[in-house]
Amino acid sequence: MKMSELLQRSGVPLATVKYYLREGLLPPGESIGATRADYGEEHVRRLALIRALTEVVGLPLASVRTILGLIDEPEADTFAALGRAIAVLPPAVEADPDGDYPRARAALEEIGQLYDPGYAAVAQLEQALAAAEAAGLPMGRERLHGYARHVMAIAELDLAQLPGTETSRAVEYSVLGTALYEPILAAMRRLAHQDLASRLLGGAAGEPGL
């Protein structure tokens, strides 16, 4: 397709597409003359992905570049590529210089899950557990096991929809699925609390549909 059609199909303005081409975020089209190029479905798809990562997920372009790099030149090791891709997502948590995450290690050992201090979510869990502790609501053993069981079930649902284990597809799905479903899950938990509270406490708004 011509550039004009690419612009129309993607909804991305010309100046932005040119910028992505210059920066190498969008591969060049097939040259069909000195000033014209032909674009394909992969260009439409790539622009949709960049748009989702920047506008919907809200990532800075440097993070988008990292993710696209992992998609375009997949490492031999899909597992490592997934870890690197997820690490660019917020929240940005500083890694411990000694790689020491005592609360996260204890929690993961307690629930029998992989403890890999190089994985960004370990530092994230450590920080979140320390915060709960500092606020006087430390994570208890019973809650930890309960959460772990249900979170693992949710993760299994996510993995069941993984579109194959090819690195590029897996990276794209994992990044988008992690970033987009976290806020959905957080909102659903607040709504489940409200649903339970309405049954426990009654109250004016306790009637469904009001």
Added chain:
Amino acid sequence: MKMSELLQRSGVPLATVKYYLREGLLPPGESIGATRADYGEEHVRRLALIRALTEVVGLPLASVRTILGLIDEPEADTFAALGRAIAVLPPAVEADPDGDYPRARAALEEIGQLYDPGYAAVAQLEQALAAAEAAGLPMGRERLHGYARHVMAIAELDLAQLPGTETSRAVEYSVLGTALYEPILAAMRRLAHQDLASRLLGGAAGEPGL
């Protein structure tokens, strides 16, 4: 106890305590002379809560004031007080002027939960569902039901640890528990993905403990 002991027990600097007293966030001590006052355990507890809300949860002082107001002058309706308290937590999502949240309404009807468009998490769910849709990963029916089942089980664990249904205690627990356990759950989901991926894909870091 004297002010000096309150400062030591709470770890909050004098200037900050004086500011909280002036602003009415901390109730005055019992006057025992023209320039001295006696403070009790409730002052230590209140300072710990303000510290948790500002430093750990990261709320602005205006939000802390709203929450303390709900704790100090509980409404007759605990259910409504909880809704107001949770509404001050991030993310700040703009309410629809017409109170219209079609995706959230359809999702909550589908899973048989209370739909109350005045509750802030409804707008939050609507925005999150719209984002997933815009990025090409709309929430499917199967995923919705799976998520809902496990999120409700997590919410039941949370409610089981509610320290009584007295409004002031319920508000404090709900605000802290919502804000502090959301990042824990998000990190746990990423770690569960990694644990599953290590079994599915192997990879260099796939051995627990490496």
